[in-house]
Amino acid sequence: MTKAVQGEREPAVRIAGLRVVRGKREVLHGLRFDVKRGEVTGLLGPSGGGKTTLMRALVGVQAKVTGTVEVLGLPAGSPELRHRIGYVTQAPAVYTDLTVRENLTYFAAVVGAPAGDVERVLTSVDLQAYAGTRVDQLSGGQRSRVSLATALLGSPELLVLDEPTVGLDPVLRRDLWSMFHRLADAGCTLLVSSHVMDEATRCDRLLLIRDGDLVADDTEAGLLAVTGAADVEQAFLAIVEPPGEVAP
Amino acid sequence: MNPRILSATTRRVLTQLRHDPRTIALLLLAPTGIMALLDWIFASSPGVFDHWGPLLLGIFPLIIMFLVTSVATLRERSGGTLERLLALPVGKLDFLLGYGIAFGLAATVQAAVVGAVAFGLLGMDITGPVLAVVLVAVLVAVLGSSMGLLLSAFARTEFQAVQFMPALIIPQLLLCGLLGDRSMLPRFLELVGDVLPLTYAVDAMRVLQASTTLTSTFWRDIAVVAAFIVAILVLGAATLQRRTP
Numbered sequence: 001m002t003k004a005v006q007g008e009r010e011p012a013v014r015i016a017g018l019r020v021v022r023g024k025r026e027v028l029h030g031l032r033f034d035v036k037r038g039e040v041t042g043l044l045g046p047s048g049g050g051k052t053t054l055m056r057a058l059v060g061v062q063a064k065v066t067g068t069v070e071v072l073g074l075p076a077g078s079p080e081l082r083h084r085i086g087y088v089t090q091a092p093a094v095y096t097d098l099t100v101r102e103n104l105t106y107f108a109a110v111v112g113a114p115a116g117d118v119e120r121v122l123t124s125v126d127l128q129a130y131a132g133t134r135v136d137q138l139s140g141g142q143r144s145r146v147s148l149a150t151a152l153l154g155s156p157e158l159l160v161l162d163e164p165t166v167g168l169d170p171v172l173r174r175d176l177w178s179m180f181h182r183l184a185d186a187g188c189t190l191l192v193s194s195h196v197m198d199e200a201t202r203c204d205r206l207l208l209i210r211d212g213d214l215v216a217d218d219t220e221a222g223l224l225a226v227t228g229a230a231d232v233e234q235a236f237l238a239i240v241e242p243p244g245e246v247a248p
Numbered sequence: 249m250n251p252r253i254l255s256a257t258t259r260r261v262l263t264q265l266r267h268d269p270r271t272i273a274l275l276l277l278a279p280t281g282i283m284a285l286l287d288w289i290f291a292s293s294p295g296v297f298d299h300w301g302p303l304l305l306g307i308f309p310l311i312i313m314f315l316v317t318s319v320a321t322l323r324e325r326s327g328g329t330l331e332r333l334l335a336l337p338v339g340k341l342d343f344l345l346g347y348g349i350a351f352g353l354a355a356t357v358q359a360a361v362v363g364a365v366a367f368g369l370l371g372m373d374i375t376g377p378v379l380a381v382v383l384v385a386v387l388v389a390v391l392g393s394s395m396g397l398l399l400s401a402f403a404r405t406e407f408q409a410v411q412f413m414p415a416l417i418i419p420q421l422l423l424c425g426l427l428g429d430r431s432m433l434p435r436f437l438e439l440v441g442d443v444l445p446l447t448y449a450v451d452a453m454r455v456l457q458a459s460t461t462l463t464s465t466f467w468r469d470i471a472v473v474a475a476f477i478v479a480i481l482v483l484g485a486a487t488l489q490r491r492t493p
């Protein structure tokens with residue numbers, strides 16, 4: 001009992017001294033942060049900053065990783081973690097020559113999801129009307145929702161979502177963010193990346209990343225208070241270009 | 249390996265095939281049509297069709313399954329689905345055998361249809377049991393699939409994958425004894441032929457053309473082809489990396 005409670009308090013992700021080399025270049029330069037359980041943490045920053053690389057390291061599919069990457073109490077990439085993490089890649093990774101339901105049925109079997117889970121996730125991403133449609137006949141936004149739905153199967157403890165809301169219409173984006181919070185309320189931990197700073201307002205906590213360095217690890221309110229900025233975009237600028245250093 | 253994931257993967261690959269009527273047509277109609285053409289070409293030379301027909305029946309599946317599998321698995325590698333599967337509880341064997349079994353089943357249907365047309369309609373004749381002909385064809389198909397799985401790791405585009413086919417298969421066709429007795433080959437080429445899997449498949453088919461019983465040579469040939477399949481799948485497994493750059 002006590003042990004279980006301690007387990008609950010322990011962060012979902014613990015990262016220290018994380019360095020990653022891709023090609024010949026080091027693209028993450030020694031990151032250190034925790035991701036708390038049951039929260040929606042936003043990983044924000046411009047394109048090329050290393051968001052995808054960080055997520056890949058966390059899920060255990062990235063080569064040439066050094067440092068500590070602990071996920072749900074285990075080293076990243078441990079086989080035991082494979083059915084406890086849902087990972088949505090930036091480009092939708094689903095079978096375009098299968099229907100939405102055929103995709104979900106396959107991934108449900110892979111993770112051993114309970115019966116009825118396919119219908120549940122179809123509803124979560126609002127794709128019931130497209131269940132019988134082949135993925136190659138869907139729009140880009142619909143495809144990324146199919147990809148998201150496959151990651152929700154089996155109700156994983158940690159969801160790692162790489163730019164899941166890019167290209168979606170505002171209504172759908174709002175609905176997805178409220179779904180993320182419902183999942184977090186139910187105990188799931190979410191790490192959601194975006195290069196759109198506006199999404200910061202939707203997150204419980206923010207990690208700002210730029211050129212492979214973590215430039216902020218705070219709540220939105222905390223970040224605005226420290227920088228005196230009006231929004232997260234301004235705060236980001238204030239951090240990466242302190243007033244004294246701005247070119248004339 | 250996990251039986252639930254393996255059978256789901258097999259079913260998924262077969263569903264993808266089912267959604268692709270052109271490939272199904274290629275699998276079934278192309279070899280049947282070529283058989284009919286061969287029969288027609290040699291209509292006035294009795295015995296020639298009986299000589300070439302069964303050999304071709306054993307070679308089609310290698311080419312077709314190589315192409316189908318290399319393109320299908322290349323798509324998995326480049327489309328991100330393979331990476332995703334390997335981040336899930338999917339074992340490398342679940343993936344490899346899922347493809348192997350699915351295309352093995354497709355090859356069984358292919359061999360049955362082409363065999364039925366050749367032996368039934370076109371009157372092709374063979375000394376050995378027809379079921380053994382089907383067995384060789386299916387084994388060769390799985391061999392083609394395993395080669396396609398392995399080679400897809402070395403192709404960046406579907407265009408490249410398709411070009412591996414002549415590069416890998418035509419030399420085997422030339423050296424496997426299809427064109428004549430291998431003992432007539434220069435010694436070095438005969439030795440090269442000894443280590444090519446198709447040589448043993450063609451040899452097995454020749455046994456069936458010559459004898460009514462399944463000789464020990466036939467079973468040795470089958471065992472060698474099966475061993476090649478296992479070896480190529482093991483190499484294929486090595487190309488499935490969970491962590492990629």
Ligand SMILES: Nc1ncnc2c1ncn2[C@@H]1O[C@H](COP(=O)(O)OP(=O)(O)O)[C@@H](O)[C@H]1O
Nearest residue numbers: 022023027046047048049050051052053054493
């Ligand atoms: N496959 C790769 N090989 C080499 N370098 C890569 C590869 N993928 C990404 N990079 C580099 O890694 C850095 C971080 O990229 P990425 O993690 O994709 O950033 P983000 O997701 O924030 O846009 C970039 O400089 C990018 O050029």
Ligand SMILES: [Mg+2]
Nearest residue numbers: 051052053090
């Ligand atoms: Mg990215």
